[in-house]
Amino acid sequence: MKRFGNLFLVSLLSGATTLGAYKLLFDSDLIHSKSIVTVAPENYSRNVGLGAEAIDFTEAADKTVHTVVHVKNVSYRTTTNPMLEFFYGFGGGQQQQEQVGTGSGVIISEDGYIVTNNHVVKDASDIEITLNNKKTYKAKLIGTDIKMDIAVLKIDTNEKLPYSVFADSDNVKVGEWVLAVGNPYNLTSTVTAGIVSAKARNLDTNGIQSFIQTDAAVNPGNSGGALVNTHGELIGINTMISSQTGSYVGYSFAVPSNITRKIIQDIMEFGNVQRGILGVEGSELNGSASKELGIKETLGFYIKKTTKNSGAEKAGLQTGDIIIKLDNQNISTFAELSGYVNTKRPDDKVLVTFIRKEKTMTTTVTLSKISVSSTEFKGLELENITAADKKKFRVDYGVKIKELNNERLNVYANDLKGGIILSIGNTKITDIESASKIFSNIDEKETVQIEMMTANGQIIRLIL
Known part of the structure; x- marks a missing residue:
């Protein structure tokens, strides 16, 4: 009788646990019912230490194709x-x-x-x-x-379609098995397998850099396809390959699911992407950079300058500080910093852990709105171009000269003020963010060539 009582108690507790989990799952679905993005549970297990022959890819493939x-x-x-x-x-x-x-x-x-x-x-x-x-x-x-x-x-369709759920790309590990699924040339979905080769990869192509790199075979027709884990959960959108021939040569890149999800939600809620910035300019550390700066730390983001009136300046960050963590995310490269910030919106608060004079400190930074940010370079105060500027000058990139603070250029003020800088040192300038990144690697005393369009639409080149 006692044994029966114990068995009954175990059954009762198991049933309560199942009901609780069922309620939690469906309550969670209700919380996210306003979003078109479905998020996968956080507590999934990995096939750690298993070779490809020991992993069953069929379930993930069947879910995704x-x-x-x-x-x-x-x-x-x-x-x-x-x-x-x-x-x-x-x-x-x-x-x-x-x-x-x-x-x-x-x-x-x-x-x-x-x-x-x-x-x-x-x-x-x-x-x-x-x-x-x-x-x-x-x-x-x-x-x-x-x-x-x-x-x-x-x-528009009357039937309910199968869809992918989003995993947390921050939890993806280098060496983890992944599948790349595409539908190239209308051949129906195709699947290739590989591992995550690197995270937060910076390709330095003027965009925001924080890609997942994989060795799963991806060819041009697979662009826009899914990169999924072994549970069939979306961890990235395949976007490019690095190849001189245009064909797959061993590695490809995907936009992480966390960044993709935020972009989708912004487009659905606001009609455009709400992108915030910390308001710092600088560079990532390595052995040679640290030696040149005379500091011990070789990992982190070194602040050379804070943007005027930005969240970073208001929070007390200053030149010489080394950012090593944002919230719980370790920061050792620029791509890791920009990748994390780009999962946030303007006015979001981020806990910044940094090193100042060999002491570890923290501060909370409220992210600024990128569209109102500006920067200065060699006496030129610059700002992002507007939709009206794009239409007027017939360009879709560049930064606008807001003010001239360089006496040597005052004689050209009528042409320069209101003009658009298109490139610096043969590097295309897309906006203030890309400009700031380039400026941070140029010494103020260094001579550079600037290509720009004057206020009257003439293309000129300056040596500053």
Whole structure:
């Protein structure tokens, strides 16, 4: 009887635990019901220490292949035939030429929201989506983020679609097994396996850098496809390969799921990406940089300058401080710093751990809004260009000269003030953020070449 009583008690406790877990799961679903992004549970296990032959990839592949779609981009380019222009006059030789691009995408909600690369749908007049079951739909472009090469699409369907859930990419480990799933050239979904080769990889291509690097084979048609863990949970969106031939040569890169998820939520809630900044300029440390600066630390982000009126300046950060942690995320490179900040929004608070004169300290920084930030370089006060500037100058990148504080340039003030700087030392300037990064690596006494468009639209080059 006593044994029966103990058995009954164990059964009762097990049942209560199951009911509690069931309630927690569905209560959690209710909390996230307003978001189109579904987040995977945090407590998943890894297949640590297992070779590929000991891991069953079939479950993850089966979960993912039905959520990955083929994306067809149709655009039209106007071409001119000089001979027809001669016979029929201006406009008579113009023809519309259809151009077709393809890539992959990932369904992220049962009602048809899809995430892909911005370059897959860039300049598209029509976008067509083909599911893994061969059904096709016209897609609408909801929004894009050029910096991180992410775009959100929507298809209308009466059926509930299979979709991918987002894992926490901060928990991804180097050496972890992953699958790259794409739908290239409308061949239905294809799967390749590999490991995570590196995290927070900085490719230095003017965008925000914090990619997951993998050796899973990814080719151009797989752009916009899914990078998933062995549970089939999304940890990244495959975005590029590094190759001189355009074909896979051993490694590829994905936008981490945490950054992707934040971009999607911003686009859905605000219509654009809300990007905050710490308000620091500087560089990551290494052996040679630390020796030159005369400091012991070789890991972290060294602050050379804080942006005026930024959250960093208001929180007391100063030149010479070394940032080693943001919240619970260790920081040893610029890519790790920018990657973490780009999962946050303006006015979010971040706990910054830093070293000052060999003492570890902490402060809370409220992130500034990047659109209101500015910087100064060699007496030129610079700011981001607006939509009106882009239209006026017919450019989609650059920084605007707000004020001149350089007496040597006062004679050219009428041309320079209000002009757009396009490149510095042959490096394209996309915005204040990329400009600040370049400035931090240039000594004020160093001579550099600047290419710019004057206020009257003339392209000139200056040596400063």
